Structure formats: C-alpha cells, structure tokens
Amino acid sequence: MVNKGKTYYLMQISSFLYKLNTLEWRKRAEKMMKKGPWTPEEDELLSSYIKREGEGRWRTLPDKAGLRRCGKSCRLRWMNYLRPSLKRGHISADEEDLIVRLHRLLGNRWSLIAGRIPGRTDNEIKNYWNTRLSKKLISRGIDPRTHKPLLSSSCDPDRNGICLSFPEEISPENVGGTSTVTGSPDDGFSSFLDSLINEEMCDEKTNIDPMYVCS
DNA sequence: AACCTCCTCAACCGCTCCTGT
DNA sequence: CACAGGAGCGGTTGAGGAGGT
Numbered sequence: 001m002v003n004k005g006k007t008y009y010l011m012q013i014s015s016f017l018y019k020l021n022t023l024e025w026r027k028r029a030e031k032m033m034k035k036g037p038w039t040p041e042e043d044e045l046l047s048s049y050i051k052r053e054g055e056g057r058w059r060t061l062p063d064k065a066g067l068r069r070c071g072k073s074c075r076l077r078w079m080n081y082l083r084p085s086l087k088r089g090h091i092s093a094d095e096e097d098l099i100v101r102l103h104r105l106l107g108n109r110w111s112l113i114a115g116r117i118p119g120r121t122d123n124e125i126k127n128y129w130n131t132r133l134s135k136k137l138i139s140r141g142i143d144p145r146t147h148k149p150l151l152s153s154s155c156d157p158d159r160n161g162i163c164l165s166f167p168e169e170i171s172p173e174n175v176g177g178t179s180t181v182t183g184s185p186d187d188g189f190s191s192f193l194d195s196l197i198n199e200e201m202c203d204e205k206t207n208i209d210p211m212y213v214c215s
Numbered sequence: 216a217a218c219c220t221c222c223t224c225a226a227c228c229g230c231t232c233c234t235g236t
Numbered sequence: 237c238a239c240a241g242g243a244g245c246g247g248t249t250g251a252g253g254a255g256g257t
Contacts, residue, residue, distance in 0.1 A: 037225070037251085059242060075243075076226065111245060126246070127224050 034068045038077055042067060046074055047082050080121045087119025091128055099125055099133060104147040 038046075049065035055078070058071035067074060080086075091099070095117055102113045110122035110129075117125065134144035143150050 035227075057242090071242080072228090072244090073226075079244095080225075108246065122245075123225075130247095131223060 033062075033070045033073070035073075038081075042069070043077070043082060046078060050078060050082075076123075080123045085119060086121065091120070091124075095120065096128075096133065099129065100137070100147075103129065103133075103144075 045065050045067055049061065053064070058075040061067075061071055061074050062069050065074070069077075098117060099113060102116055106112050108126075110126040114120050114122040114125050129144075137144040137147070138150070141150050142148070
C-alpha cells in the first residue's frame with residue numbers, strides 16, 4: 001500500500017467538496033429557473049439570439065440571451081416551436097400515411113421518424129401518434145404497437161413489438177448510434193429505409209392492381 | 216350558467232448517449 | 237481508459253380549450 005500523505009487526502013476532500021458544492025448550486029439554480037409556457041417576449045429573445053449566434057451551446061445560451069430558463073427548455077422551445085423550417089398546421093393524409101409506415105419499421109423512435117418528414121418535430125409526431133393515430137389503428141382492429149391484427153401480437157416486447165429485423169450491418173444501432181440518428185438523406189440507413197418504404201408502397205399497389213409493375 | 220369529462224399539445228423529467236479532456 | 241458535462245431522446249404530465257349534460 002502506497003502512503004499518499006496528508007496533503008493528498010486534503011486535496012481529495014477539497015475536490016470532492018467543490019464538486020458537491022457546484023452540483024448543489026446548479027440544482028438550486030435550476031429550481032429558480034422559470035418554468036411553464038413561454039411568453040412572446042421570451043420567444044423573441046431566444047429567436048433573435050439564435051439568429052445572431054446560431055444553434056448549440058444550450059447550457060450557456062440562457063445567460064447570454066438574457067433568459068431565465070434552463071438550456072434544455074430553450075432547446076426544446078426552439079426545436080419544437082420557433083425553428084423557421086417548421087411546418088405548422090394539420091398533418092396531411094400523406095404525412096399520416098408515412099408516419100404509420102415509418103412507425104411500423106422503426107417503432108417509437110420519434111426523432112428518426114421526424115427526420116424523414118420535413119418540417120415536423122419528434123414531439124409533434126409523438127403527440128399525433130398517441131392522441132390520434134394509435135386510436136385510429138385500434139378502431140381498424142390493428143395493434144398500434146405491432147401493426148398486426150389485434151389479439152395476435154406475438155412479437156418481441158423488448159423492441160416495442162417490432163417484428164421486422166434489420167440487416168445487421170445497416171441497423172439504426174450501427175449507423176450513428178441508437179436514438180441520435182437524424183435520418184440524413186445520405187447515410188446507409190436512410191437509403192435502406194427508402195427502399196423499405198418503396199417496397200411497402202409497391203406491395204400495396206400490387207395488391208390493389210395486379211397489373212401494377214414495380215420498378 | 217355551471218359543472219364535468221375528454222382531448223390536445225406544449226413543456227417537463229429522467230435517462231442514455233456523445234464528446235472533450 | 238475513465239470521467240464529467242452537454243445534448244438529445246422518449247415517456248409523461250398538466251393547463252387550457254371544446255363539447256356535452
């Protein structure tokens with residue numbers, strides 16, 4: 001056993017107390033942050049700051065922008081409400097159809113689904129799914145978790161009942177991590193997804209019209 | 216008009232993942 | 237390699253509006 005001496009232990013204790021102290025203050029600071037709905041003034045402060053300085057560094061953003069919100073809250077507000085690229089308003093039938101297809105392939109990976117639908121956020125899609133689409137599927141006798149007829153769901157519960165298996169080399173897990181895949185148009189998983197969606201659309205069309213030939 | 220129930224969706228929370236040191 | 241801090245994700249909550257009684 002190495003004798004580290006009194007100074008060493010004092011430094012360790014001092015470092016520990018410092019960490020404890022900063023953590024405690026951070027927790028207190030977060031509790032003092034404003035919560036609840038955003039005001040137009042706050043929106044204006046946040047948008048003008050991001051337009052000036054760009055996205056990112058969310059933790060330090062509130063201080064610099066003059067907001068009494070936590071960074072997390074600022075990020076969420078920008079991503080889900082203030083971003084100029086967002087498409088507000090009703091989800092169209094085409095978008096709805098795409099959401100169902102993507103959910104069948106990906107399960108509750110909302111950010112991944114949102115990445116395939118321009119102008120829509122993960123939160124918006126998640127809400128739409130939970131409040132409307134899942135009920136719609138149930139009313140049609142389809143299990144919204146497995147996308148199979150109700151009472152016959154025998155899929156893997158650990159993956160939200162998803163029955164489809166990805167080829168090992170291009171599963172979402174292998175292409176840029178698990179939940180942070182944003183579905184950029186150039187990655188391997190993205191084109192894989194495109195082919196799956198096209199395949200599905202093709203299957204449906206050939207069911208309706210046997211003369212339909214897929215490319 | 217008052218009350219109740221249901222629905223929607225913005226926002227929060229807790230956790231995991233990613234990245235820099 | 238280990239750790240800390242920041243970013244991002246999905247599940248959940250609750251305020252407020254709409255509709256019914």
